[in-house]
Amino acid sequence: MTTKTTRAVGVDIGGTGIKGALVDLAHGDLLSDRVKVATPPGAQPDDVLAAVRVVLERLGVTDADVPLGVAFPAIVRRGRTMSAANVSEKWIGFEAEKFFEDGLGREIHFANDADVAGVAERRYGAARGVDGLVILTTLGTGIGTAMLYDGVLIPNSELGHLQRAGKKKDFEAVAAYSAMERDQLTFAEWAKRLQAYYEHLQFLFSPDLFVVGGGVSKHADQFLPLLRLDTPIVPAVHRNNAGIIGAAALAVAGEIDTELLPEATPLVEHATR
Known part of the structure:
Protein backbone atom coordinates (compact mmCIF):
# COMPACT_ATOMS: atom_id res chain seq x y z
CA MET A 1 0.00 0.00 0.00
CA THR A 2 1.30 3.45 -0.86
CA THR A 3 -0.02 6.95 -0.33
CA LYS A 4 0.65 10.41 -1.70
CA THR A 5 -0.25 11.97 1.64
CA THR A 6 2.85 13.53 3.12
CA ARG A 7 1.46 15.05 6.29
CA ALA A 8 -1.14 14.39 8.96
CA VAL A 9 -2.20 15.69 12.35
CA GLY A 10 -1.58 13.74 15.53
CA VAL A 11 -3.40 14.46 18.80
CA ASP A 12 -2.24 12.77 22.00
CA ILE A 13 -4.79 12.82 24.84
CA GLY A 14 -3.34 12.32 28.31
CA GLY A 15 -4.57 12.52 31.87
CA THR A 16 -3.04 15.97 32.40
CA GLY A 17 -2.52 17.40 28.91
CA ILE A 18 -3.75 17.17 25.31
CA LYS A 19 -1.03 17.73 22.72
CA GLY A 20 -1.15 18.03 18.96
CA ALA A 21 0.96 18.93 15.94
CA LEU A 22 1.20 18.63 12.18
CA VAL A 23 3.60 15.82 11.24
CA ASP A 24 5.79 15.14 8.21
CA LEU A 25 5.04 11.49 7.45
CA ALA A 26 8.17 10.97 5.38
CA HIS A 27 10.55 11.68 8.25
CA GLY A 28 8.44 11.74 11.42
CA ASP A 29 9.25 15.39 12.15
CA LEU A 30 6.89 18.03 13.51
CA LEU A 31 5.93 20.54 10.84
CA SER A 32 4.32 22.90 13.35
CA ASP A 33 4.84 24.00 16.90
CA ARG A 34 3.37 21.58 19.38
CA VAL A 35 0.07 22.86 20.79
CA LYS A 36 -0.83 21.76 24.30
CA VAL A 37 -3.89 22.44 26.44
CA ALA A 38 -4.74 21.12 29.88
CA THR A 39 -6.95 18.06 30.07
CA PRO A 40 -10.25 19.29 31.54
CA PRO A 41 -10.83 18.34 35.21
CA GLY A 42 -12.59 14.98 35.36
CA ALA A 43 -11.85 14.35 31.65
CA GLN A 44 -15.50 13.86 30.70
CA PRO A 45 -16.07 13.00 27.01
CA ASP A 46 -17.74 16.30 26.03
CA ASP A 47 -15.05 18.35 27.75
CA VAL A 48 -12.21 16.36 26.15
CA LEU A 49 -13.82 16.76 22.73
CA ALA A 50 -14.01 20.53 23.26
CA ALA A 51 -10.33 20.61 24.23
CA VAL A 52 -9.38 18.64 21.09
CA ARG A 53 -11.29 21.21 19.03
CA VAL A 54 -9.19 23.95 20.63
CA VAL A 55 -5.96 22.12 19.71
CA LEU A 56 -7.08 21.71 16.08
CA GLU A 57 -8.18 25.35 15.87
CA ARG A 58 -4.80 26.55 17.15
CA LEU A 59 -3.08 24.34 14.61
CA GLY A 60 -5.31 25.69 11.84
CA VAL A 61 -6.37 22.22 10.70
CA THR A 62 -10.07 22.03 11.50
CA ASP A 63 -11.06 20.76 8.04
CA ALA A 64 -10.88 17.17 6.86
CA ASP A 65 -8.26 17.73 4.15
CA VAL A 66 -5.45 16.71 6.50
CA PRO A 67 -5.78 13.18 8.02
CA LEU A 68 -6.17 13.06 11.81
CA GLY A 69 -5.06 10.42 14.30
CA VAL A 70 -5.97 10.49 18.00
CA ALA A 71 -4.16 8.66 20.79
CA PHE A 72 -5.99 7.92 24.04
CA PRO A 73 -4.94 6.42 27.42
CA ALA A 74 -7.19 3.36 27.31
CA ILE A 75 -7.57 -0.11 25.88
CA VAL A 76 -9.11 0.51 22.45
CA ARG A 77 -11.04 -2.24 20.67
CA ARG A 78 -12.70 -1.45 17.34
CA GLY A 79 -12.96 2.21 18.25
CA ARG A 80 -14.41 1.59 21.70
CA THR A 81 -12.51 2.51 24.89
CA MET A 82 -12.56 -0.42 27.30
CA SER A 83 -10.67 1.13 30.23
CA ALA A 84 -9.96 4.58 31.66
CA ALA A 85 -6.50 5.66 32.84
CA ASN A 86 -6.62 9.05 34.56
CA VAL A 87 -9.83 10.00 32.73
CA SER A 88 -13.53 9.70 33.53
CA GLU A 89 -14.97 6.22 33.98
CA LYS A 90 -17.60 7.23 31.39
CA TRP A 91 -15.02 6.25 28.77
CA ILE A 92 -15.28 2.57 29.75
CA GLY A 93 -17.24 0.77 27.04
CA PHE A 94 -17.66 4.08 25.17
CA GLU A 95 -17.79 4.35 21.36
CA ALA A 96 -15.00 6.89 21.42
CA GLU A 97 -13.92 6.85 17.79
CA LYS A 98 -17.48 7.48 16.55
CA PHE A 99 -17.93 10.13 19.25
CA PHE A 100 -14.88 12.06 18.02
CA GLU A 101 -15.78 11.58 14.36
CA ASP A 102 -19.31 12.89 14.94
CA GLY A 103 -18.10 15.73 17.13
CA LEU A 104 -15.32 16.83 14.78
CA GLY A 105 -17.22 16.14 11.55
CA ARG A 106 -14.42 14.10 10.01
CA GLU A 107 -12.94 10.62 9.90
CA ILE A 108 -10.15 9.86 12.36
CA HIS A 109 -8.00 6.92 13.37
CA PHE A 110 -8.21 6.22 17.10
CA ALA A 111 -5.79 4.06 19.10
CA ASN A 112 -4.14 3.42 22.46
CA ASP A 113 -1.48 5.99 23.36
CA ALA A 114 1.34 3.53 24.07
CA ASP A 115 0.57 1.64 20.86
CA VAL A 116 0.93 4.76 18.74
CA ALA A 117 4.20 5.61 20.51
CA GLY A 118 5.38 2.17 19.43
CA VAL A 119 4.34 2.96 15.86
CA ALA A 120 6.40 6.17 15.95
CA GLU A 121 9.51 4.42 17.23
CA ARG A 122 9.13 1.61 14.68
CA ARG A 123 8.76 3.97 11.75
CA TYR A 124 11.08 6.78 12.69
CA GLY A 125 12.94 5.98 15.89
CA ALA A 126 14.78 3.46 17.99
CA ALA A 127 12.94 0.39 16.65
CA ARG A 128 13.34 1.29 12.98
CA GLY A 129 14.69 -1.64 11.00
CA ASN A 241 6.27 13.55 20.87
CA ALA A 242 5.95 9.85 20.04
CA GLY A 243 2.19 9.81 20.68
CA ILE A 244 1.63 12.72 18.31
CA ILE A 245 3.86 11.27 15.59
CA GLY A 246 2.47 7.74 15.84
CA ALA A 247 -1.13 8.94 15.84
CA ALA A 248 -0.44 10.98 12.70
CA ALA A 249 1.21 7.99 11.00
CA LEU A 250 -1.76 5.74 11.76
CA ALA A 251 -4.17 8.38 10.47
CA VAL A 252 -3.00 7.44 6.98
CA ALA A 253 -2.06 3.77 7.21
CA GLY A 254 -4.55 2.60 9.82
CA GLU A 255 -2.02 -0.01 10.87
CA ILE A 256 1.71 -0.58 10.67
CA ASP A 257 2.51 -1.26 7.03
CA THR A 258 6.16 -2.10 6.44
CA GLU A 259 5.86 -0.96 2.83
CA LEU A 260 5.41 2.58 4.17
CA LEU A 261 8.55 2.45 6.28
CA PRO A 262 11.50 4.51 5.05
CA GLU A 263 14.49 2.50 3.89
CA ALA A 264 16.67 2.05 6.94
CA THR A 265 19.25 0.01 8.69
CA PRO A 266 18.78 -0.86 12.36
CA LEU A 267 19.67 1.91 14.78
CA VAL A 268 20.76 -0.56 17.43
CA GLU A 269 22.92 -3.64 17.28
CA HIS A 270 21.53 -6.88 18.58
CA ALA A 271 24.24 -7.43 21.13
CA THR A 272 23.91 -8.62 24.68
CA ARG A 273 25.56 -6.86 27.52
Whole structure:
Protein backbone atom coordinates (compact mmCIF):
# COMPACT_ATOMS: atom_id res chain seq x y z
CA MET A 1 0.00 0.00 0.00
CA THR A 2 1.30 3.45 -0.86
CA THR A 3 -0.02 6.95 -0.33
CA LYS A 4 0.65 10.41 -1.70
CA THR A 5 -0.25 11.97 1.64
CA THR A 6 2.85 13.53 3.12
CA ARG A 7 1.46 15.05 6.29
CA ALA A 8 -1.14 14.39 8.96
CA VAL A 9 -2.20 15.69 12.35
CA GLY A 10 -1.58 13.74 15.53
CA VAL A 11 -3.40 14.46 18.80
CA ASP A 12 -2.24 12.77 22.00
CA ILE A 13 -4.79 12.82 24.84
CA GLY A 14 -3.34 12.32 28.31
CA GLY A 15 -4.57 12.52 31.87
CA THR A 16 -3.04 15.97 32.40
CA GLY A 17 -2.52 17.40 28.91
CA ILE A 18 -3.75 17.17 25.31
CA LYS A 19 -1.03 17.73 22.72
CA GLY A 20 -1.15 18.03 18.96
CA ALA A 21 0.96 18.93 15.94
CA LEU A 22 1.20 18.63 12.18
CA VAL A 23 3.60 15.82 11.24
CA ASP A 24 5.79 15.14 8.21
CA LEU A 25 5.04 11.49 7.45
CA ALA A 26 8.17 10.97 5.38
CA HIS A 27 10.55 11.68 8.25
CA GLY A 28 8.44 11.74 11.42
CA ASP A 29 9.25 15.39 12.15
CA LEU A 30 6.89 18.03 13.51
CA LEU A 31 5.93 20.54 10.84
CA SER A 32 4.32 22.90 13.35
CA ASP A 33 4.84 24.00 16.90
CA ARG A 34 3.37 21.58 19.38
CA VAL A 35 0.07 22.86 20.79
CA LYS A 36 -0.83 21.76 24.30
CA VAL A 37 -3.89 22.44 26.44
CA ALA A 38 -4.74 21.12 29.88
CA THR A 39 -6.95 18.06 30.07
CA PRO A 40 -10.25 19.29 31.54
CA PRO A 41 -10.83 18.34 35.21
CA GLY A 42 -12.59 14.98 35.36
CA ALA A 43 -11.85 14.35 31.65
CA GLN A 44 -15.50 13.86 30.70
CA PRO A 45 -16.07 13.00 27.01
CA ASP A 46 -17.74 16.30 26.03
CA ASP A 47 -15.05 18.35 27.75
CA VAL A 48 -12.21 16.36 26.15
CA LEU A 49 -13.82 16.76 22.73
CA ALA A 50 -14.01 20.53 23.26
CA ALA A 51 -10.33 20.61 24.23
CA VAL A 52 -9.38 18.64 21.09
CA ARG A 53 -11.29 21.21 19.03
CA VAL A 54 -9.19 23.95 20.63
CA VAL A 55 -5.96 22.12 19.71
CA LEU A 56 -7.08 21.71 16.08
CA GLU A 57 -8.18 25.35 15.87
CA ARG A 58 -4.80 26.55 17.15
CA LEU A 59 -3.08 24.34 14.61
CA GLY A 60 -5.31 25.69 11.84
CA VAL A 61 -6.37 22.22 10.70
CA THR A 62 -10.07 22.03 11.50
CA ASP A 63 -11.06 20.76 8.04
CA ALA A 64 -10.88 17.17 6.86
CA ASP A 65 -8.26 17.73 4.15
CA VAL A 66 -5.45 16.71 6.50
CA PRO A 67 -5.78 13.18 8.02
CA LEU A 68 -6.17 13.06 11.81
CA GLY A 69 -5.06 10.42 14.30
CA VAL A 70 -5.97 10.49 18.00
CA ALA A 71 -4.16 8.66 20.79
CA PHE A 72 -5.99 7.92 24.04
CA PRO A 73 -4.94 6.42 27.42
CA ALA A 74 -7.19 3.36 27.31
CA ILE A 75 -7.57 -0.11 25.88
CA VAL A 76 -9.11 0.51 22.45
CA ARG A 77 -11.04 -2.24 20.67
CA ARG A 78 -12.70 -1.45 17.34
CA GLY A 79 -12.96 2.21 18.25
CA ARG A 80 -14.41 1.59 21.70
CA THR A 81 -12.51 2.51 24.89
CA MET A 82 -12.56 -0.42 27.30
CA SER A 83 -10.67 1.13 30.23
CA ALA A 84 -9.96 4.58 31.66
CA ALA A 85 -6.50 5.66 32.84
CA ASN A 86 -6.62 9.05 34.56
CA VAL A 87 -9.83 10.00 32.73
CA SER A 88 -13.53 9.70 33.53
CA GLU A 89 -14.97 6.22 33.98
CA LYS A 90 -17.60 7.23 31.39
CA TRP A 91 -15.02 6.25 28.77
CA ILE A 92 -15.28 2.57 29.75
CA GLY A 93 -17.24 0.77 27.04
CA PHE A 94 -17.66 4.08 25.17
CA GLU A 95 -17.79 4.35 21.36
CA ALA A 96 -15.00 6.89 21.42
CA GLU A 97 -13.92 6.85 17.79
CA LYS A 98 -17.48 7.48 16.55
CA PHE A 99 -17.93 10.13 19.25
CA PHE A 100 -14.88 12.06 18.02
CA GLU A 101 -15.78 11.58 14.36
CA ASP A 102 -19.31 12.89 14.94
CA GLY A 103 -18.10 15.73 17.13
CA LEU A 104 -15.32 16.83 14.78
CA GLY A 105 -17.22 16.14 11.55
CA ARG A 106 -14.42 14.10 10.01
CA GLU A 107 -12.94 10.62 9.90
CA ILE A 108 -10.15 9.86 12.36
CA HIS A 109 -8.00 6.92 13.37
CA PHE A 110 -8.21 6.22 17.10
CA ALA A 111 -5.79 4.06 19.10
CA ASN A 112 -4.14 3.42 22.46
CA ASP A 113 -1.48 5.99 23.36
CA ALA A 114 1.34 3.53 24.07
CA ASP A 115 0.57 1.64 20.86
CA VAL A 116 0.93 4.76 18.74
CA ALA A 117 4.20 5.61 20.51
CA GLY A 118 5.38 2.17 19.43
CA VAL A 119 4.34 2.96 15.86
CA ALA A 120 6.40 6.17 15.95
CA GLU A 121 9.51 4.42 17.23
CA ARG A 122 9.13 1.61 14.68
CA ARG A 123 8.76 3.97 11.75
CA TYR A 124 11.08 6.78 12.69
CA GLY A 125 12.94 5.98 15.89
CA ALA A 126 14.78 3.46 17.99
CA ALA A 127 12.94 0.39 16.65
CA ARG A 128 13.34 1.29 12.98
CA GLY A 129 14.69 -1.64 11.00
CA VAL A 130 14.67 -3.99 14.01
CA ASP A 131 13.29 -7.46 13.30
CA GLY A 132 11.69 -9.77 15.82
CA LEU A 133 9.90 -8.67 18.98
CA VAL A 134 10.22 -5.08 20.19
CA ILE A 135 8.60 -4.01 23.46
CA LEU A 136 8.22 -0.30 24.05
CA THR A 137 7.44 0.92 27.55
CA THR A 138 6.35 4.43 28.47
CA LEU A 139 7.29 5.34 32.02
CA GLY A 140 5.07 8.09 33.40
CA THR A 141 2.00 8.25 35.60
CA GLY A 142 1.67 4.56 34.75
CA ILE A 143 3.51 2.12 32.52
CA GLY A 144 2.20 1.88 29.00
CA THR A 145 3.46 -0.81 26.64
CA ALA A 146 3.46 -1.57 22.93
CA MET A 147 4.49 -4.88 21.38
CA LEU A 148 5.60 -5.11 17.74
CA TYR A 149 6.67 -8.26 15.95
CA ASP A 150 8.45 -7.70 12.63
CA GLY A 151 6.74 -4.32 12.47
CA VAL A 152 3.23 -5.63 13.17
CA LEU A 153 1.52 -4.09 16.19
CA ILE A 154 -0.02 -6.41 18.79
CA PRO A 155 -2.43 -3.90 20.35
CA ASN A 156 -3.47 -3.27 23.94
CA SER A 157 -0.75 -5.28 25.63
CA GLU A 158 -1.04 -3.48 29.03
CA LEU A 159 2.10 -5.14 30.39
CA GLY A 160 2.46 -2.55 33.12
CA HIS A 161 -0.23 -4.43 34.96
CA LEU A 162 1.69 -7.68 35.21
CA GLN A 163 1.36 -8.96 38.75
CA ARG A 164 4.34 -9.45 41.05
CA ALA A 165 4.49 -12.88 42.67
CA GLY A 166 3.22 -12.74 46.23
CA LYS A 167 2.54 -8.97 46.09
CA LYS A 168 -0.73 -7.06 46.08
CA LYS A 169 0.49 -4.25 43.82
CA ASP A 170 1.34 -4.73 40.16
CA PHE A 171 4.55 -3.52 38.52
CA GLU A 172 3.01 -0.23 37.40
CA ALA A 173 2.24 0.68 41.01
CA VAL A 174 5.86 0.39 42.09
CA ALA A 175 7.95 0.98 38.94
CA ALA A 176 6.22 3.83 37.07
CA TYR A 177 7.94 7.21 37.10
CA SER A 178 5.13 8.46 39.35
CA ALA A 179 6.19 5.84 41.94
CA MET A 180 9.74 7.20 41.87
CA GLU A 181 8.40 10.70 42.57
CA ARG A 182 5.89 9.51 45.17
CA ASP A 183 8.44 7.50 47.12
CA GLN A 184 11.18 10.13 46.61
CA LEU A 185 13.59 7.60 45.11
CA THR A 186 16.94 8.33 43.55
CA PHE A 187 17.50 7.10 40.01
CA ALA A 188 19.65 4.31 41.44
CA GLU A 189 16.89 3.21 43.82
CA TRP A 190 14.29 3.38 41.07
CA ALA A 191 16.53 1.38 38.74
CA LYS A 192 16.33 -1.57 41.16
CA ARG A 193 12.57 -1.66 40.67
CA LEU A 194 12.96 -1.29 36.91
CA GLN A 195 15.46 -4.14 36.93
CA ALA A 196 12.86 -6.48 38.43
CA TYR A 197 10.25 -5.32 35.91
CA TYR A 198 12.38 -5.66 32.77
CA GLU A 199 13.81 -8.98 33.96
CA HIS A 200 10.24 -10.26 34.26
CA LEU A 201 9.33 -9.02 30.76
CA GLN A 202 12.51 -10.55 29.41
CA PHE A 203 11.72 -13.94 30.96
CA LEU A 204 8.13 -13.97 29.68
CA PHE A 205 8.68 -12.72 26.13
CA SER A 206 12.37 -13.00 25.15
CA PRO A 207 12.24 -9.73 23.19
CA ASP A 208 14.89 -8.58 20.74
CA LEU A 209 14.78 -4.99 21.97
CA PHE A 210 13.34 -2.82 24.74
CA VAL A 211 12.60 0.83 23.94
CA VAL A 212 11.96 3.15 26.88
CA GLY A 213 9.76 6.18 26.29
CA GLY A 214 7.86 8.76 28.28
CA GLY A 215 9.10 12.12 29.48
CA VAL A 216 11.65 10.53 31.80
CA SER A 217 13.48 9.05 28.80
CA LYS A 218 15.30 12.39 28.48
CA HIS A 219 17.11 11.29 31.66
CA ALA A 220 17.82 7.80 30.31
CA ASP A 221 21.55 8.17 30.93
CA GLN A 222 20.83 8.27 34.67
CA PHE A 223 19.05 4.93 34.94
CA LEU A 224 19.32 2.74 31.82
CA PRO A 225 23.09 2.10 32.29
CA LEU A 226 22.26 0.71 35.75
CA LEU A 227 20.14 -2.11 34.31
CA ARG A 228 21.71 -5.50 33.65
CA LEU A 229 19.73 -7.34 31.00
CA ASP A 230 20.42 -9.81 28.21
CA THR A 231 18.14 -7.76 25.95
CA PRO A 232 19.34 -4.43 24.48
CA ILE A 233 17.47 -1.51 26.05
CA VAL A 234 17.55 1.98 24.55
CA PRO A 235 15.71 5.28 25.05
CA ALA A 236 12.96 6.28 22.64
CA VAL A 237 14.05 8.79 20.04
CA HIS A 238 10.82 10.81 20.05
CA ARG A 239 10.07 10.79 23.78
CA ASN A 240 6.94 12.82 24.55
CA ASN A 241 6.27 13.55 20.87
CA ALA A 242 5.95 9.85 20.04
CA GLY A 243 2.19 9.81 20.68
CA ILE A 244 1.63 12.72 18.31
CA ILE A 245 3.86 11.27 15.59
CA GLY A 246 2.47 7.74 15.84
CA ALA A 247 -1.13 8.94 15.84
CA ALA A 248 -0.44 10.98 12.70
CA ALA A 249 1.21 7.99 11.00
CA LEU A 250 -1.76 5.74 11.76
CA ALA A 251 -4.17 8.38 10.47
CA VAL A 252 -3.00 7.44 6.98
CA ALA A 253 -2.06 3.77 7.21
CA GLY A 254 -4.55 2.60 9.82
CA GLU A 255 -2.02 -0.01 10.87
CA ILE A 256 1.71 -0.58 10.67
CA ASP A 257 2.51 -1.26 7.03
CA THR A 258 6.16 -2.10 6.44
CA GLU A 259 5.86 -0.96 2.83
CA LEU A 260 5.41 2.58 4.17
CA LEU A 261 8.55 2.45 6.28
CA PRO A 262 11.50 4.51 5.05
CA GLU A 263 14.49 2.50 3.89
CA ALA A 264 16.67 2.05 6.94
CA THR A 265 19.25 0.01 8.69
CA PRO A 266 18.78 -0.86 12.36
CA LEU A 267 19.67 1.91 14.78
CA VAL A 268 20.76 -0.56 17.43
CA GLU A 269 22.92 -3.64 17.28
CA HIS A 270 21.53 -6.88 18.58
CA ALA A 271 24.24 -7.43 21.13
CA THR A 272 23.91 -8.62 24.68
CA ARG A 273 25.56 -6.86 27.52
